[in-house]
Amino acid sequence: MNFLYQAAALMSQTNPQLSASYGKLAKSIGKKAVLRMEPSIKRTLCVRCGVLLNPATTADIHDYRHKELCYVQVNCKLCGYMKRFYNSKNHQLWLDNPSSLVERIEFDSNS
Numbered sequence: 001m002n003f004l005y006q007a008a009a010l011m012s013q014t015n016p017q018l019s020a021s022y023g024k025l026a027k028s029i030g031k032k033a034v035l036r037m038e039p040s041i042k043r044t045l046c047v048r049c050g051v052l053l054n055p056a057t058t059a060d061i062h063d064y065r066h067k068e069l070c071y072v073q074v075n076c077k078l079c080g081y082m083k084r085f086y087n088s089k090n091h092q093l094w095l096d097n098p099s100s101l102v103e104r105i106e107f108d109s110n111s
């Protein structure tokens with residue numbers, strides 16, 4: 001998955017279709033192996049086509065700030081998919097929540 005993500009990042013500037021193919025492949029391998037991507041990495045891939053959303057080449061990023069609603073809107077230039085990431089003060093990622101951790105195992109090298 002790491003190699004495919006790096007390949008998608010490299011190809012996003014020169015060949016976005018190949019980048020989309022690598023991004024989709026990385027997602028499908030993660031599903032097959034039952035692995036989760038880090039949310040910050042997962043958000044850089046387009047949900048629909050899998051291209052790496054590079055603000056310089058493959059994505060348009062708009063920051064909307066209204067009185068009650070603030071969000072970042074990312075538009076994919078390859079497939080036209082629009083994703084909004086809402087910015088609320090009370091929102092917390094599940095991985096940052098301490099209750100998401102079931103057990104912590106520490107290995108001691110001395111014993």
Ligand SMILES: [Zn+2]
Pocket residue numbers: 046047048049050051076077078079080081
């Ligand atoms: Zn897309």
